[in-house]
Amino acid sequence: MATTTRAASTTAPAATGTGRRAGLEPSEIVDAALALVEEHGAEALTMRRLAADLGVTTTTIYWHVGNRDDLVLAIIERVSEQQAQLELSGDDPVERIVAIATHVFRSALERRHVTSLAHQVGATSLLELPLERTMAVELDAAGVRGESARDAMRAIMMCVAGFLVVGMRRPTDIDPRVRSDALWAAVPEDELPAETTTAMGVPADLPVLLDTTLRAIVADVIDRASNPTKEPHG
Amino acid sequence: MATTTRAASTTAPAATGTGRRAGLEPSEIVDAALALVEEHGAEALTMRRLAADLGVTTTTIYWHVGNRDDLVLAIIERVSEQQAQLELSGDDPVERIVAIATHVFRSALERRHVTSLAHQVGATSLLELPLERTMAVELDAAGVRGESARDAMRAIMMCVAGFLVVGMRRPTDIDPRVRSDALWAAVPEDELPAETTTAMGVPADLPVLLDTTLRAIVADVIDRASNPTKEPHG
DNA sequence: ACCTGAACACCGTTCAAGT
DNA sequence: ACCTGAACACCGTTCAAGT
Numbered sequence: 001m002a003t004t005t006r007a008a009s010t011t012a013p014a015a016t017g018t019g020r021r022a023g024l025e026p027s028e029i030v031d032a033a034l035a036l037v038e039e040h041g042a043e044a045l046t047m048r049r050l051a052a053d054l055g056v057t058t059t060t061i062y063w064h065v066g067n068r069d070d071l072v073l074a075i076i077e078r079v080s081e082q083q084a085q086l087e088l089s090g091d092d093p094v095e096r097i098v099a100i101a102t103h104v105f106r107s108a109l110e111r112r113h114v115t116s117l118a119h120q121v122g123a124t125s126l127l128e129l130p131l132e133r134t135m136a137v138e139l140d141a142a143g144v145r146g147e148s149a150r151d152a153m154r155a156i157m158m159c160v161a162g163f164l165v166v167g168m169r170r171p172t173d174i175d176p177r178v179r180s181d182a183l184w185a186a187v188p189e190d191e192l193p194a195e196t197t198t199a200m201g202v203p204a205d206l207p208v209l210l211d212t213t214l215r216a217i218v219a220d221v222i223d224r225a226s227n228p229t230k231e232p233h234g
Numbered sequence: 235m236a237t238t239t240r241a242a243s244t245t246a247p248a249a250t251g252t253g254r255r256a257g258l259e260p261s262e263i264v265d266a267a268l269a270l271v272e273e274h275g276a277e278a279l280t281m282r283r284l285a286a287d288l289g290v291t292t293t294t295i296y297w298h299v300g301n302r303d304d305l306v307l308a309i310i311e312r313v314s315e316q317q318a319q320l321e322l323s324g325d326d327p328v329e330r331i332v333a334i335a336t337h338v339f340r341s342a343l344e345r346r347h348v349t350s351l352a353h354q355v356g357a358t359s360l361l362e363l364p365l366e367r368t369m370a371v372e373l374d375a376a377g378v379r380g381e382s383a384r385d386a387m388r389a390i391m392m393c394v395a396g397f398l399v400v401g402m403r404r405p406t407d408i409d410p411r412v413r414s415d416a417l418w419a420a421v422p423e424d425e426l427p428a429e430t431t432t433a434m435g436v437p438a439d440l441p442v443l444l445d446t447t448l449r450a451i452v453a454d455v456i457d458r459a460s461n462p463t464k465e466p467h468g
Numbered sequence: 469a470c471c472t473g474a475a476c477a478c479c480g481t482t483c484a485a486g487t
Numbered sequence: 488a489c490c491t492g493a494a495c496a497c498c499g500t501t502c503a504a505g506t
Binding site for chain 1: 469470472473
């Protein structure tokens, strides 16, 4: 909890008084901060720039929402609620679980700047919680609960997170020296067939690959939950 | 390529001349930078602090190795070579592929500060390239090559990356408000069985979960590579 | 209660200048 | 060729002070 910020108090906004810029709401600050991030990226969210956008001083931000971390959490919470809106389609639980995971991936990419902001402060769990709850309900419907449900969901969500790490990279702002194509082009021919090294140089189709990978994980997880004694993979 | 740094030139070090701190090698700078990162974390790597450690001015660093990004790349390359040392065990290709992926996970955690440094500048591919090459050779031995090999390896490595995102988090420096246990404790009882919500509150056993997840992915990948026409999961 | 101004302790980077 | 000193343009955060 923030210490002495107005955000923590629950008193009514009160009628506009005598201040020069009276009536600045914490929600307005979050609005402006979110707009700033979506338009110019996570690194553009500085207290000074945000204050300038709002026509106030940086100290005003601190008084209303606390420090930068508090502000970022407020942004994430806002976006998290929006991303939770999802009309679930799919006949069986497997389809619905894959649909949820795919939605996490797609919506994270659509709001890439917010996603990387959440990642920077380690608040991805906050961002994804509503959808994790939906997924837990579907796992329950598939007969997976307790620790099995936790392991299944974590495996699925970490897989999505890994795909996001790659999917969020902008080829433009990555140093050419560390781009995969350049690195794999230097692999000698006697180590691997050219067919493989050239394929490694071109990026994978992430949505397609995610789909097949998710299905492999989900199938395995549900299989293990229904036959707890079975040895993994024969 | 860096523009005018000494690192780019290949001339001999030359005999110690008249300078007050003559003979500072780029490799010494990388040594000191690596030590700084491993001891105090990625965010401790500032040009000023590194210069102070070396007893020189910040500008000297720029002259020798270029800017901060160049320096970071040099650090990653150094560590990458060290992590590539791996005695491969395992009878069949599947075991060896899983062993390589597990090694990537473990060594990344062992050098967590360097890992997060690489992640910050998007140079994880540089960090993992040597081990990816080893994995590509094993996939080849398992009959997987070309685009199938690329998709298989990317899926495996992204899965590991996702586990790393979670595994690298320090519970201590994450805001208590966004910790999973606190978030799941607030889920109402009618939405999910208590058995599940309480399980969600405790962290998963990442190494064990990674192992089972990797095996599911690898089995699926090799299965698909040997029966290209087969429908996924019946 | 709400907001400002000034300051502190940092950053990365550049550039002219020294030897 | 190698290194310094000073400066520029930034950061997050705090604190006394104003109305």
